[in-house]
Amino acid sequence: DARVTQTPRHKVTEMGQEVTMRCQPILGHNTVFWYRQTMMQGLELLAYFRNRAPLDDSGMPKDRFSAEMPDATLATLKIQPSEPRxxxxxxxxSGWTGNQPQHFGDGTRLSIL
Amino acid sequence: GESVGLHLPTLSVQEGDNSIINCAYSNSASDYFIWYKQESGKGPQFIIDIRSNMDKRQGQRVTVLLNKTVKHLSLQIAATQPGxxxxxxxxxxxxxxxxPTFGRGTSLIVHP
Structure with missing residues (x-):
């Protein structure tokens, strides 16, 4: 079965450091989403791409977060500088446009000390 | 504002029983609904979906019911297993x- 692949699976670093998370969407999918999940807030949408173009990043703190898709096989989410929060x-x-389900990766568990 | 929410945060059932997980939505303009399952340490996994022109859809051991009149969605799992x-x-x-807009989630605990 095709899967969304995320790396790294775990990341522990000190505050102030740059963090880069990577995602390989399922081949052929034309939409990519980044979410953040916490116990308090649940699943929050950070960014949305369609055909590699960023269409919605209203949920993302612009001063420290950035999301890109340098090519169709790679999406990145960067935090600089990182904070404990x-x-x-x-x-x-990833998925297709229209009424189709998204397919999730297994996530990057990030801890900022 | 518009939101999606769940009635019960935790549901405990015995193995072999049928489970029903409920979801209320408030946006009458919603036309597509999805159920996901998330196991510990993994990402949400697609289970089943339903479009607003349907009121019932069945999969393997799962059934989704949509009641647009009261804006209610449910997931029924037959013969619930520990998995x-x-x-x-x-x-x-x-x-x-x-x-899509996600609800907060319901934890299903199946006792052997």
């Missing part, structure tokens, strides 16, 4:  | 939007 599980999902 | 223990999320998508 960024500690969460970050999920990438 | 069904997980958090279940409903999500709804408004007509014309590409972005």
């Amino acid at each position: 960024d500690s969460a599980v970050y999920f990438c999902a | 069904d223990s997980a958090v279940y999320f409903c999500a709804e998508k408004r007509e014309g939007s590409y972005i």
